[in-house]
Amino acid sequence: MARLTDDMLDFLASGVAHQVGACTADGRPLICRALAADALDDGRLRVLISGVQGFELLEAIRINGRVALCLVAPGDYRAVHLKGRDAQTSAADGPRERALVAERLRVFAAQLTPFGFPAGYAQALYAVPEGALTAITFTPEGAWSQTPGPGAGHALALKP
Amino acid sequence: MSAPEHGELRVPLKNIRRMLEGLMPPSMTTVSPDGMPHVNHVSHAEYVDENHVALTWQFQNASRANILATRRACLSFDDPTSGTGFVMQIEYLRTETEGPLFERLRAKLAGIASHSGMVGVFHLRGADVYRVLELRRVPGRLEMPSLAPRCDVAAGARRVSEALARCDEAAAMLDTLMDGLARELLIEHSMLWMLETDRSVLSLVASHGYAVHRIGAELQVGVGLVGTAVREGVPIRIGHMSLSMVYGRAARGVIDELGLAQAVSAEIPLPGLPAPRSQLAVPLRARSRIVGALFVESLHDQFFSYDDEDALTLLAGQLGALLGGLHADDAPLRPAVPTAPAAPASQAAGAPVLRLRLHAKDNSVFVDNEYLIRGVAGAILWKLAREHAQSGRVEFSNRELRAAADELRLPEVDDNLEVRLVLLQRRLAERGGPLQIEKTGRGRFRFVVGRRLELV
Numbered sequence: 001m002a003r004l005t006d007d008m009l010d011f012l013a014s015g016v017a018h019q020v021g022a023c024t025a026d027g028r029p030l031i032c033r034a035l036a037a038d039a040l041d042d043g044r045l046r047v048l049i050s051g052v053q054g055f056e057l058l059e060a061i062r063i064n065g066r067v068a069l070c071l072v073a074p075g076d077y078r079a080v081h082l083k084g085r086d087a088q089t090s091a092a093d094g095p096r097e098r099a100l101v102a103e104r105l106r107v108f109a110a111q112l113t114p115f116g117f118p119a120g121y122a123q124a125l126y127a128v129p130e131g132a133l134t135a136i137t138f139t140p141e142g143a144w145s146q147t148p149g150p151g152a153g154h155a156l157a158l159k160p
Numbered sequence: 161m162s163a164p165e166h167g168e169l170r171v172p173l174k175n176i177r178r179m180l181e182g183l184m185p186p187s188m189t190t191v192s193p194d195g196m197p198h199v200n201h202v203s204h205a206e207y208v209d210e211n212h213v214a215l216t217w218q219f220q221n222a223s224r225a226n227i228l229a230t231r232r233a234c235l236s237f238d239d240p241t242s243g244t245g246f247v248m249q250i251e252y253l254r255t256e257t258e259g260p261l262f263e264r265l266r267a268k269l270a271g272i273a274s275h276s277g278m279v280g281v282f283h284l285r286g287a288d289v290y291r292v293l294e295l296r297r298v299p300g301r302l303e304m305p306s307l308a309p310r311c312d313v314a315a316g317a318r319r320v321s322e323a324l325a326r327c328d329e330a331a332a333m334l335d336t337l338m339d340g341l342a343r344e345l346l347i348e349h350s351m352l353w354m355l356e357t358d359r360s361v362l363s364l365v366a367s368h369g370y371a372v373h374r375i376g377a378e379l380q381v382g383v384g385l386v387g388t389a390v391r392e393g394v395p396i397r398i399g400h401m402s403l404s405m406v407y408g409r410a411a412r413g414v415i416d417e418l419g420l421a422q423a424v425s426a427e428i429p430l431p432g433l434p435a436p437r438s439q440l441a442v443p444l445r446a447r448s449r450i451v452g453a454l455f456v457e458s459l460h461d462q463f464f465s466y467d468d469e470d471a472l473t474l475l476a477g478q479l480g481a482l483l484g485g486l487h488a489d490d491a492p493l494r495p496a497v498p499t500a501p502a503a504p505a506s507q508a509a510g511a512p513v514l515r516l517r518l519h520a521k522d523n524s525v526f527v528d529n530e531y532l533i534r535g536v537a538g539a540i541l542w543k544l545a546r547e548h549a550q551s552g553r554v555e556f557s558n559r560e561l562r563a564a565a566d567e568l569r570l571p572e573v574d575d576n577l578e579v580r581l582v583l584l585q586r587r588l589a590e591r592g593g594p595l596q597i598e599k600t601g602r603g604r605f606r607f608v609v610g611r612r613l614e615l616v
Contacts, residue, residue, distance in 0.1 A: 019236060021189035021197035029189040029197060031236040031247060033298075052300030053245070070187065070199035081199060116437060116461045117240065120304055124243025127302030146200055148185075153221045 002140055002158040003043035004082075011080060012037050014073060015107035020047055020136065021068040022060040030057040034136075035126055036097075036104040037069065044139050045069070045082065048097055050127070051134040058134060061087045067138050070146055074111045079146035080156065084138030092135035093128075101126065101133065171295045176246055177207035178465055179239050186237040188215075190226035198222050205235060206265055207466075208289065213248070216265050217255060217286040227252045227288070236298075240462055242305065245298030250290035260394075262287045267392035310463075316344035317471035324478055329602070330578035331585075333482055337454075337475060338368035345471065347456045349433060352444075353379060353386050354452035354579050356535045359522065362386060362452065363535060365583040370432065376533050376587040386455045389441035393450055395469050397440045438463035442472045446484035452579075454479070486578045514594055514611040518542045527595065537584040540577075541595075542615075544607045549615050558603040581605070 004012070018034035032054035037047045047069055051058060061067055067087040072079040109122035143156040180186065185201045192198065200223045206214040213235075217224060227233060231252040238245050256262045266284040320340030327333040334352055341347040349369040353362040364377040382391045389396045436457040444452040454476045458464065517526045524534035525541050533541060540561060547553050562577050585597040585605075594610025 019187040019189075019199050021199035023189070023191040023195060023197045025195075027191055027195065027230055027232055028249070029191045029232055029234045031187060031189040031199065031234050033236065033245065050300055053298050055299075064195065066196055068189070068197040068199045070201070072201060077201075079201065083196065083198075085196075118304065121243050124302050124304050125238065125245070127300065129300060132300070148201065148203070149219075152200070152219060 001043045002142075002160065004039050004045065004140060004143075005157070005159055008080060008143065008156075009039055011071060011073070011078075012039070013104075013107070015075075015104070015109075015111040016071040016073050017108065018047065019070045019072075020049060020054070020057060021070070022057045022066060023064075024056075024060045025063060028060075030060055032057045033125060034069070035101045035128065035133075037071070038100060040137070044137050045084070046092075047136045047138075048092060048101055048133055049136065050129070051091075051132040052129055054134070058089050058136070061136055062089055065138075067136060072146070074108075074115070077148055079148075079152075081144045081146040082140045083142050084140055087136050087138035090135050090137065091131075091133075093131050093133035097133050097135070101128070171246065171297060173207065173210050173213070173292060173295060176237075176239075176295070178462075179237050179246065180205040180207060180213065186235045188223065188233050188235050190223045190233045191230050192222075192226050193229045198226055202235075203269060205237070206261070206268075206287070208261060211292055212253075212289055213250060213292060214256075214261055214265060214287045214289050216269055216284055217288050218269070218284060233290070239303075242303050243301060244303045245301055247296055247298060248292055249294040251293055253289045253291055255286035255288050257286045261289070263392050264394045267388050267394045267396050268398075309465075309467075311344075311346050313345060313465070313467040313471050317475060319344050320475055321478055324475070324482065327482070330483060330486060331582045331599075333479060334366040334579075334582065337479055338366060341456065341475075342368060345468070347458070347468075349436075349457045351386075351432065351455045352452065353390075353455060354444075354583070355381070355390060355450060359535060361535065362390060363537070363583060365452075365579055366586070373586070373590055375583060375590050376537070378534075385439050385441045386453045389443050389455075390450055390453050393443050395440065395442045395473055397464050397469050398438065433457050433459060435459070437461045440464040440468060440472065442469070442476045444476045444480040446480040451480055451483070483579055511611050513614045514609075515614050515616055516542070516545050517616050527593070532591070533584060533587050536577075536580045537587065540580055541584055545595075545609075545613055545615060548607055548609055549613050554607050554609065555600065556605055556607060558605075 018037055020032050020034045022030045024030065032049055034047045034049045037045060040046055049058075065085055065087045067084050069082045070079060071082075105122060105126045112122055140158060143158055145154045145156055146152050185203050186205050187199060187201055190198050200221070202215050203218070204216070208214050233250050233252070235248045235250060236245065262284070265287045269284050320337065323336050323340055324333060327336050338350045338352070341350050350367065351364055352366040354365050355362055360381040362379045362381060364375055367373045367375070379387050381387050385396050385398065437460055439455070439457040441453050441455045443450045444454060454472055456464065456472065515528050517529070518524070518538070519526070522534050523536070523538035523542065525532045525538045532538070543561070543564060544556060547556075558577055558581065581597070588596050596608040596610075598606045598608055600606050
């Protein structure tokens with residue numbers, strides 16, 4: 001099973017913004033901001049989102065398992081794109097997940113600070129009602145650079 | 161929960177148009193023909209009308225291939241002040257490769273590219289036009305209150321316009337506009353650049369809110385936000401300067417890695433604020449030609465809105481028309497009487513000679529080997545100096561200068577004379593020294609020469 005490289009794992013924890021994409025059976029594209037992502041011991045990627053914000057996207061993933069995740073560093077727009085076809089969703093509103101989201105929020109907010117956003121801005125994006133934190137878990141089948149410019153779309157090697 | 165019916169618009173598009181260029185470039189999901197989602201970021205989205213938006217097509221990539229194949233995409237973007245999120249379902253209609261929308265998108269992109277040294281790399285291939293099928297607010301966000309507008313832009317612009325309409329001289333028009341922007345619209349930093357078409361150069365003729373004015377500074381058409389707005393003939397507005405720059409620089413990093421650095425020019429620092437957060441450049445038109453640009457900037461993020469762009473476009477149009485109509489009622493042309501005024505005390509024997517040198521190629525004038533000015537203003541100065549050296553004249557009229565346009569071989573002088581005189585007068589005043597221009601009446605001025613001139 002392909003795994004993220006150490007560099008990608010560091011990137012996950014560096015304060016990136018996350019966007020998850022999916023699509024319905026009839027080809028309706030969907031998008032939702034995610035709050036955190038980390039790698040499980042078996043190499044699969046776990047992405048946490050608000051079930052309230054992403055209800056339609058979660059429904060589509062439950063049906064077809066297809067998912068795309070784009071990670072962007074606000075400080076330099078470095079971006080990595082990951083895709084999977086075996087995604088599953090599950091309730092994941094436990095203390096460990098909440099702690100992970102709080103840590104990711106902390107580093108993400110620090111990335112935004114130099115750009116003059118109002119205090120509390122990142123917290124507004126990260127609000128999740130009690131019990132709504134949901135996990136999307138998938139095996140990354142490929143990774144690509146999404147940093148803006150003509151190099152966008154270049155495949156990035158995963159660990160075998 | 162089922163998906164809403166296609167065609168539903170829950171939020172009016174005009175209510176969120178300011179967010180399309182806000183916090184971060186919007187994110188987009190497209191879908192491949194075999195049903196695989198693809199997420200990427202777009203530089204910005206452009207409000208076209210209540211039912212349409214446009215995206216830039218710059219690179220041939222997976223999302224572009226998906227759009228052409230399946231025609232569907234959804235965009236996610238956030239209010240940069242409140243954190244409110246929106247998702248828009250869109251359907252690809254067509255790609256425009258010319259016309260006003262294409263030029264507007266190209267100008268915005270070129271503005272970002274120029275600031276980040278990416279000229280020639282952020283190349284707009286087309287403006288992709290989409291129908292908006294649905295626009296929904298993201299549920300469940302902890303939204304903060306939106307910032308109140310900083311002032312009533314329409315009412316403030318009206319007061320500036322009324323004050324402008326009472327002016328009958330170029331200098332008063334420029335000062336009234338810039339003072340008015342500061343007082344009525346709280347725009348503290350502004351510049352007025354005028355175009356010299358034959359040299360494709362913009363000259364700074366007036367500024368407000370800067371410690372150093374730098375009147376006479378020059379900017380090539382096509383360079384920077386101002387130069388790009390003039391070249392394309394459309395207003396360009398950038399908010400969250402630093403994030404736009406980061407976006408551009410990210411691409412530049414890739415270019416460098418790919419060894420394409422020769423395609424990238426050096427970054428050109430803009431005159432003005434050292435660290436602006438918002439900027440807006442609006443072309444100045446007179447009789448359907450672009451004659452310059454009004455440029456404003458702020459230390460605050462997202463300072464200029466669509467409303468500012470609308471208001472400044474109207475005021476710039478009024479200023480352009482007023483400047484264009486100035487010469488219609490000049491002072492009457494009197495025959496030049498070669499009066500021989502008493503030489504000022506400083507011109508007494510023994511005072512060092514002031515050497516003026518002209519480079520005819522671009523009409524640049526040097527005073528004691530130090531650059532002073534060039535272009536139309538340089539040609540005017542040279543004419544004044546020559547007349548003075550020959551006859552001792554110091555009193556001149558705008559009208560006789562205009563009549564001498566052929567002699568000056570400056571086709572534009574008729575349109576721009578008053579503004580060029582203001583530029584020359586202010587450049588001389590800012591520099592200090594023995595050459596000055598003093599207004600003596602309507603359409604009349606005195607050429608003050610503190611030392612004996614020698615033209616070389």
